Amino acid sequence: MSEFMGFFDALFSPDFPFVRNAFFAGVLSSVLFGVLGSVVTVKRIAGLAGAISHAVLGGIGISLYLSATGMVPNLSPMVGAIVFALLSALIIGTVSLKSKQREDTVIQAIWAIGMSIGVLFMAKTPGYTDPSSYLFGNILLISTQDLVLLFALDVVVILLAWYFYPQIEATSFDEEFSQVRGIPTRLVFLVILAITAVAVVLLQTFVGIVMVIAMLTLPAGTAGFGAKNLVAMMVGSTLFALLFSFAGLVSGWVLDLPVGAMVVVIAGAFFLGRSVGHLIKMRRSR
Amino acid sequence: MNVPIVLHFHDVSFSYPHLMVLEEVGFHVHEGEFIALVGPNGSGKTTLLKLILGLEQPKSGSIELLGQNPSKARVQIGYVPQHASYDPSFPISVLEVVRMGMVEARGRQPKEKLRQLALEALHQVELASLADRPYSDLSGGQRRRVLVARALASKPNMLILDEPAANMDKESEQRLYETLAKLKGKTTVLIVTHDMKRVSALTDRVFCIDAHKEGKVGRTVVQHMLEEEPDDGVKRILHDVEIPADQCRYPQEAGNE
Numbered sequence: 236m237s238e239f240m241g242f243f244d245a246l247f248s249p250d251f252p253f254v255r256n257a258f259f260a261g262v263l264s265s266v267l268f269g270v271l272g273s274v275v276t277v278k279r280i281a282g283l284a285g286a287i288s289h290a291v292l293g294g295i296g297i298s299l300y301l302s303a304t305g306m307v308p309n310l311s312p313m314v315g316a317i318v319f320a321l322l323s324a325l326i327i328g329t330v331s332l333k334s335k336q337r338e339d340t341v342i343q344a345i346w347a348i349g350m351s352i353g354v355l356f357m358a359k360t361p362g363y364t365d366p367s368s369y370l371f372g373n374i375l376l377i378s379t380q381d382l383v384l385l386f387a388l389d390v391v392v393i394l395l396a397w398y399f400y401p402q403i404e405a406t407s408f409d410e411e412f413s414q415v416r417g418i419p420t421r422l423v424f425l426v427i428l429a430i431t432a433v434a435v436v437l438l439q440t441f442v443g444i445v446m447v448i449a450m451l452t453l454p455a456g457t458a459g460f461g462a463k464n465l466v467a468m469m470v471g472s473t474l475f476a477l478l479f480s481f482a483g484l485v486s487g488w489v490l491d492l493p494v495g496a497m498v499v500v501i502a503g504a505f506f507l508g509r510s511v512g513h514l515i516k517m518r519r520s521r
Numbered sequence: 522m523n524v525p526i527v528l529h530f531h532d533v534s535f536s537y538p539h540l541m542v543l544e545e546v547g548f549h550v551h552e553g554e555f556i557a558l559v560g561p562n563g564s565g566k567t568t569l570l571k572l573i574l575g576l577e578q579p580k581s582g583s584i585e586l587l588g589q590n591p592s593k594a595r596v597q598i599g600y601v602p603q604h605a606s607y608d609p610s611f612p613i614s615v616l617e618v619v620r621m622g623m624v625e626a627r628g629r630q631p632k633e634k635l636r637q638l639a640l641e642a643l644h645q646v647e648l649a650s651l652a653d654r655p656y657s658d659l660s661g662g663q664r665r666r667v668l669v670a671r672a673l674a675s676k677p678n679m680l681i682l683d684e685p686a687a688n689m690d691k692e693s694e695q696r697l698y699e700t701l702a703k704l705k706g707k708t709t710v711l712i713v714t715h716d717m718k719r720v721s722a723l724t725d726r727v728f729c730i731d732a733h734k735e736g737k738v739g740r741t742v743v744q745h746m747l748e749e750e751p752d753d754g755v756k757r758i759l760h761d762v763e764i765p766a767d768q769c770r771y772p773q774e775a776g777n778e
Contacts, residue, residue, distance in 0.1 A: 277611055277612075401621070401624045401629060402624065402626075408618070416625070416626070417626040459610060
């Protein structure tokens, strides 16, 4: 109990700014997980988002190498990550649109090649670089600058989701009909992939590359069981993401365990619980 | 009688890489006509539909839809797809599906106006009482009628239905055709179906996509005679009586190209 209260003391204490930053990161990233996660879930592109989130390790590895060897001094890993994220989104998106039968192979290839490039460059980077720190992230290392970026992306995503909601809903529900209605469905798809790619880069700082994909799907999947429409799914998903983030942060602090992993384990347990509940309900109603 | 042509295929051919699908297809449809386009599975019906909607471009020849290129005119079409890849876990209400029928390329429209128009369209298919129900709660037949309402919501000049009665029970099919009967003469209706034997009694003309012109690989569209007297709400297709594809009730229009 004392550890539990200790978390709240740390949250409001000026001596622990990283705990407060972690809390705000949880709040801000929940919006992205909620809104984008719902779109990713209903458009059934979680596999694509998974490949993009893992491919960014290639960009991180190259940036670290270029920076540490002095070829491009002070190059932030985020720059390489964003370049790789957008590049992989473009390749996967194009293949998905032009050659559906090759989509699966290309997704797996981008996933594996991106990660391997990252590991190779990190191995040749002077000094010690641990790839797992990028794979699993550390929310307690979030800076104020990261928070500003997260906030800016939140605003952009909310505005785009509000303005283009009818088109997002229509293309996700029935792409062929949307095309007939004159919606540029391919452009909508590529823009969603690109925004997801940029969000993945920022969010991987919070829960890490491996777990971004889980948080993009689990809160949305949990909210999807009771949601009446896509906007309700987005709101519900944001609230679930907030709940999971906060619960992960507190339990990680209390039990002295990695926060990112705790967030996903809690989210996964909730999702499985609701899935079982939904199945039981369906069987009873038959 | 001056009845405009709303759909005109001029000697259209289409092929996918290494596969010639359609060759020398020529036919036309007048405003207000009720047309059936029939063909066995794999004959090229879906391709023809995509050409009409401007989702594919002909290899040669040209298509006019409402006097324009199909890719420009298709927004004026009420399209009822098969929607075979429907995801039952998609959270959406019946009203929201119908409202989608008025979605534009970008931006939002006044919510209340859309609601009213969507409710009107649901009244037309006699499903207004289900407006707030989740779409996934409906039976297959009801869902198809909701898609008809979605197509009607934008008050289209022409309605195109892809296999509307597929997997439908008899009662739903009957209700669907009751709705279409109310539209007959006011809205041009084109139904695509794989039933080669009979079509709805509402049908004015039937086009079959199951023949090859001599020396050609791709299929073409031919017009067949329909039984004069309907039997139990359907007309038999008389496959042994072929009539020229451009022959219609309005000969002066047909020649007016």
